[in-house]
Amino acid sequence: xxxxxxxxxxxxxxxxxxxxxxxxxxxxxxxxxxxxxxxxxxxxxxxxxxxxxxxxxxxxxxxxxxxxxxxxxxxxxxxxxxxxxxxxxxxxxxxxxxxxxxxxxxxxxxxxxxxxxxxxxxxxxxxxx
Amino acid sequence: xxxxxxxxxxxxxxxxxxxxxxxxxxxxxxxxxxxxxxxxxxxxxxxxxxxxxxxxxxxxxxxxxxxxxxxxxxxxxxxxxxxxxxxxxxxxxxxxxxxxxx
Amino acid sequence: xxxxxxxxxxxxxxxxxxxxxxxxxxxxxxxxxxxxxxxxxxxxxxxxxxxxxxxxxxxxxxxxxxxxxxxxxxxxxxxxxxxxxxxxxxxxxxxxxxxxxxxxxxxxxxxxxxxxxxxx
Numbered sequence: 001x002x003x004x005x006x007x008x009x010x011x012x013x014x015x016x017x018x019x020x021x022x023x024x025x026x027x028x029x030x031x032x033x034x035x036x037x038x039x040x041x042x043x044x045x046x047x048x049x050x051x052x053x054x055x056x057x058x059x060x061x062x063x064x065x066x067x068x069x070x071x072x073x074x075x076x077x078x079x080x081x082x083x084x085x086x087x088x089x090x091x092x093x094x095x096x097x098x099x100x101x102x103x104x105x106x107x108x109x110x111x112x113x114x115x116x117x118x119x120x121x122x123x124x125x126x127x128x129x
Numbered sequence: 130x131x132x133x134x135x136x137x138x139x140x141x142x143x144x145x146x147x148x149x150x151x152x153x154x155x156x157x158x159x160x161x162x163x164x165x166x167x168x169x170x171x172x173x174x175x176x177x178x179x180x181x182x183x184x185x186x187x188x189x190x191x192x193x194x195x196x197x198x199x200x201x202x203x204x205x206x207x208x209x210x211x212x213x214x215x216x217x218x219x220x221x222x223x224x225x226x227x228x229x230x231x
Numbered sequence: 232x233x234x235x236x237x238x239x240x241x242x243x244x245x246x247x248x249x250x251x252x253x254x255x256x257x258x259x260x261x262x263x264x265x266x267x268x269x270x271x272x273x274x275x276x277x278x279x280x281x282x283x284x285x286x287x288x289x290x291x292x293x294x295x296x297x298x299x300x301x302x303x304x305x306x307x308x309x310x311x312x313x314x315x316x317x318x319x320x321x322x323x324x325x326x327x328x329x330x331x332x333x334x335x336x337x338x339x340x341x342x343x344x345x346x347x348x349x350x351x
Contacts, residue, residue: 001222003221006349008231008351015137015163016137019137019163019192022214023214023217026213026215026218027218030218030219032218040256041252080255111259112255113259113262113263115256115259116259116260116265119236119347119349120234122347124222124226125226125227125347126229127227127348127349128137129351131343132342132348148241148272148273151335151338152335152336152338152339153339154343156343157339157343225345226343226345226346226347228342228350230241231350
């Protein structure tokens with residue numbers, strides 16, 4: 001079966017991103033496919049490469065990145081939500097004349113339509129907020 | 130096919146469980162996760178309605194890691210089934226769609 | 232293949248960005264030519280008050296954005312009747328006039344007929 005996940009909450013301030021990650025690991029272990037993980041609202045904070053959690057805590061972003069590498073996942077950050085919250089890739093930083101960019105590797109920035117497209121092609125779409 | 134409702138907020142501070150119970154139909158399932166697992170407690174707002182729905186056939190589950198993390202393992206009623214993430218994935222496939230109340 | 236997708240909007244406007252970001256999804260969905268509906272429930276019904284004057288807090292007026300839904304092909308706009316009743320909101324206070332008021336059972340049925348539920 002084809003799954004997609006939508007993540008609406010920031011890591012660390014809420015458990016929802018972690019739940020989404022555990023759900024992703026489980027569905028992949030069961031042989032299902034994960035079409036896309038879409039980060040929207042405060043969920044876009046999962047994608048900042050400036051987060052520096054303490055070494056002895058679970059690093060959710062590294063976990064997403066490893067999972068994406070192992071399974072060629074499409075981790076999409078909503079552009080409108082990301083720009084408002086200060087998550088930019090290199091080209092958006094140039095467009096808005098910002099001195100730096102902070103989108104973590106394995107994540108990409110795209111439009112809201114990617115969530116709708118994920119719903120269209122997936123058998124199940126699960127929201128974590 | 131029916132709806133799987135997931136609830137991740139404490140019923141003591143949010144109305145998500147109560148709202149869910151209003152529209153939950155008898156073929157539906159309910160999964161409590163994160164702070165939603167406090168909904169297993171008999172003193173929780175909505176606990177009586179939850180038990181009535183169970184009597185009418187609604188299946189109620191709670192994520193076992195979230196229960197254990199919050200020290201609630203001994204308090205789970207026998208008609209609420211603790212499940213792991215693998216079973217959560219299977220539950221979503223046994224229902225037509227998933228409504229996340231948060 | 233055409234899918235039935237229902238957005239469920241349960242948050243009040245302005246205090247959090249959730250309500251606005253749900254409407255943005257609805258508007259973005261229109262280009263995919265799917266069967267999109269939206270349900271206002273719990274505090275989400277406060278988004279429908281036509282008396283909103285959000286310029287006083289420097290935010291875009293949700294009541295002025297909502298009429299765009301039908302222009303974007305979203306015909307099915309549902310409201311949880313009990314959520315209105317609990318908040319003592321009358322239908323003549325609402326911005327849209329083609330709303331479908333649903334009781335608890337009808338909402339349970341509505342949810343079970345969808346392919347995907349997007350909750351906000």
